[in-house]
Amino acid sequence: MSSVKFKYQDEIYVIQKLVDAVNALCKDMGKSCTCTSGYRSLEKQKIINAQKLAESKGNYQVSSGAVYNSKGQCIAAAFGASNHCFCIAMDVSDEWFKELTNAQLKKYGLVKPMDYEPWHVQLLEHNGISDVQKEQIRDSVLKGVDKDMDVKEFQAITGLTADGIAGPKTKEKAKEVLQCCQGILGIPNFKTAEELIKGTQSSPDIWLPLLKVITYFDSFLMNIYKKMRGE
Ligand SMILES: [Zn+2]
Known part of the structure; x- marks a missing residue:
């Protein structure tokens, strides 16, 4: 059956509703896809930002950790600020997925909030939510992950x-x-x-x-x- 698979097992901690919505889309399209980036721990985000910085000569990093390209577009969010850190974003880099428009995604409750990142998808209902709400979502998704019993x-x-x-x-x-x-x-x-x-x-x-x-x-x-x- 057509569905989304996670490339990295340490990044599967994404809010289930988002995964379900992407799966519903895959099913209708009859196509599978790969989530190349899901949940990012702070450690993982530091690695990714360093990779983004190294990708192109014109890229630069500011003190918050955010990385920008030569056009001044933010290509990697500040440390701890990326929606990937709050379990509410997925990057799906398959060509067919990148071609989808927000008009097509709306039906599934999905949105690509940044037009220059056609792989980055979120739930429409998370547009404009507060940092406190994001933290609540993250904590509920990560509950019990990597937790030792004391x-x-x-x-x-x-x-x-x-x-x-x-x-x-x-x-x-x-x-x-x-x-x-x-x-x-x-x-x-x-x-x-x-x-x-x-x-x-x-x-x-x-x-x-x-x-x-x-x-x-x-x-x-x-x-x-x-x-x-x-x-
Ligand atoms: Zn992303």
Whole structure:
């Protein structure tokens, strides 16, 4: 089916309504396209602005980070100011897409706000929204992205007192959860050295008799196993 694909996986965090609108357009046109730029983190924007600056000799950058071409047109927004940073813009560089006019896009609730960037598309409803509204959209789209669970959150979801301190009860719960996670991930849970040898060695018969001969061989194996599991 015709749809839009993202070129970079770290840029897929774009408001779903915009992606849906571009997909509806693709479906009607019977053509797929590639989003060459979607969400930009500040780090990514710095890289892109540096690339834009280097593209042509006449291009120049101002202190805000914005890059202009020799005609004085802004070709890369100030750091943190691009609508790409707020998850409300997509760049689609396929030729057929660049040829589309705003009159054609209107039906899908889409607009190309800058006539000199025929690849840059946004939702019509985002025309003229405030920075606060943009921040709200960005925060809702990025919710949960790249977010590690901290001790407090772990305690909250496992029904412990959420004090953020990894005390004995929290550590005990972490062990329980770890076993559950290993089960989900299909990581075997060996309880004895015998189980470990049988489960991991292609010729367990060589090793099993050694358990009876070598003192502490079983403890030795289990200690290595526990270290590898992060216990
Ligand atoms: Zn753009």
